[in-house]
Amino acid sequence: DGGITQSPKYLFRKEGQNVTLSCEQNLNHDAMYWYRQDPGQGLRLIYYSQIVNDFQKGDIAEGYSVSREKKESFPLTVTSAQKNPTAFYLCASSIPPSGRSSYNEQFFGPGTRLTVL
């Protein structure tokens, strides 16, 4: 079945360590996104990528890094520079809006809950 997968579902990390969160999609979508969600809050955009080998910072990119070497994959690295990394991380993908359509639905993965010990 087509969809977005994120792994692992739960991740624990010691303070000061870098950790990489996986995001894979087989929907043939060009665009991919990473969001962070804190308890009781909405989603905040970390990074996004509109096409392979290109990515842009979102609202809260500091302390994070990404790569987009393949269309299907958009891994997020939470570095030790991220001051408060404990959060729920969501990956999404979408088709860019076409000339006739405004439709830009984002499909979300199940998320990874990162806890820094």
Place this chain on the structure above:
Amino acid sequence: DAKTTQPTSMDCAEGRAANLPCNHSTISGNEYVYWYRQIHSQGPQYIIHGLKNNETNEMASLIITEDRKSSTLILPHATLRDTAVYYCIVRVGMSRNYGQNFVFGPGTRLSVLP
């Protein structure tokens, strides 16, 4: 993108219609209204979107006022599985920088009660 305001929480009896309001008084002419929902600890799920006409799909109906400054998401027969946080988002439909344009606020926490 225009900001939206939604009530923090709402209750609805099972089997009744759930009407979730959203104010977007600064919406511009080329911005669409999107609704997503997020069930606890899962990724958000797209529900519906519209520009100025009312829209309906298998999940919900979207009613947009004539001045487009507010909208209402209607779940016609709410079930316990509809308990979730519902997000109202306005964004430009066609943009080269579409990746920046989904801004999720805190949403409305809908509780469907038996």
